[in-house]
């Protein structure tokens with residue numbers, strides 16, 4: 092029997108834990124890093140993560156620790172599953188502890204505020220590694236459904252296809268079907284921007300704008316994602332795949348999506364402060380609407396839905412006013 096692949100998952104939130112389960116079910120030996128020692132102890136003693144996936148029994152080949160060195164030791168893959176805006180400082184701290192040659196895998200769907208960097212760019216910048224040592228897992232993967240072992244497909248992307256294939260093998264289970272991809276830029280943008288569009292659709296749902304509005308926002312949201320992606324060198328076809336359309340549809344249809352729910356609350360009339368207060372988990376689009384817009388402006392790309400969301404979330408623009416502005420933009424062809 093071959094030795095199991097050792098994987099460190101840095102982050103014991105909903106997706107870190109659920110993806111850790113996938114890896115464990117695929118036969119890997121998984122160590123989750125939790126920043127709270129109490130949570131690591133609870134996971135090990137009860138085999139449940141009560142804070143993020145209550146009622147889900149975790150596999151035996153998955154354990155938790157609050158000791159980053161212990162989690163990272165000898166890891167073939169180091170999976171990063173923390174909020175995007177906290178990646179730089181955490182990775183800098185973990186740097187001396189990384190296993191030599193480990194592949195750094197991002198589960199994060201955000202763009203860094205200030206630098207407007209994608210997560211793989213932050214990883215390369217902090218860890219001083221080449222693109223062949225950085226991979227991304229993305230797609231329609233709502234954590235609670237994956238943790239219930241409901242079927243899902245995903246994309247594992249790396250500039251080095253051989254690395255993507257190794258990661259694919261490490262996370263392939265009867266209920267989780269990963270496809271390889273080399274378009275890291277497209278995959279990351281698909282994931283980050285869909286959170287912003289998820290907020291927009293949530294706001295529309297909260298306002299009771301109906302399914303035509305939802306279909307229009309999803310489609311035009313995908314169009315602006317592809318517009319930015321193409322300028323940044325992504326393959327436009329990536330956006331009609333799992334990392335684009337697939338993730339967008341799942342997020343915009345599901346009450347399990349934190350971004351969608353966050354938007355719905357805003358659309359129903361909650362203030363930003365009230366909405367933040369009732370949101371217990373990471374809704375990446377709230378911060379990424381600003382950094383995605385920054386990225387788009389740096390490249391002269393028009394992203395009206397992202398701009399509208401940023402106006403509502405960060406400038407306190409009433410959704411009805413923002414909607415009126417969005418609908419009264421000058422007429423144009425659908426494709427240009």
Ligand SMILES: NC(=O)C1=CN([C@@H]2O[C@H](COP(=O)(O)OP(=O)(O)OC[C@H]3O[C@@H](n4cnc5c(N)ncnc54)[C@H](OP(=O)(O)O)[C@@H]3O)[C@@H](O)[C@H]2O)C=CC1
Pocket residue numbers: 102103104105106107108125126127142143172173174175177181198199200201232233234235371372373375
């Ligand atoms: N949930 C999902 O369905 C999916 C999420 N993603 C992406 O995965 C990434 C992680 O999300 P998810 O697991 O859902 O988030 P959660 O909010 O569920 O968990 C966040 C995790 O990060 C930890 N954390 C929070 N702040 C910090 C910090 N400043 N430094 C270090 N650790 C921190 C939390 O620890 P503590 O508990 O101590 O606060 C927790 O372990 C996001 O980018 C998200 O977009 C991608 C696909 C699916």
Ligand SMILES: O=C(CO)COP(=O)(O)O
Pocket residue numbers: 200230231232233234286289338341342347348349350351373374375
């Ligand atoms: O990325 C996700 C599903 O693929 C999870 O979406 P939320 O972060 O909005 O919950």
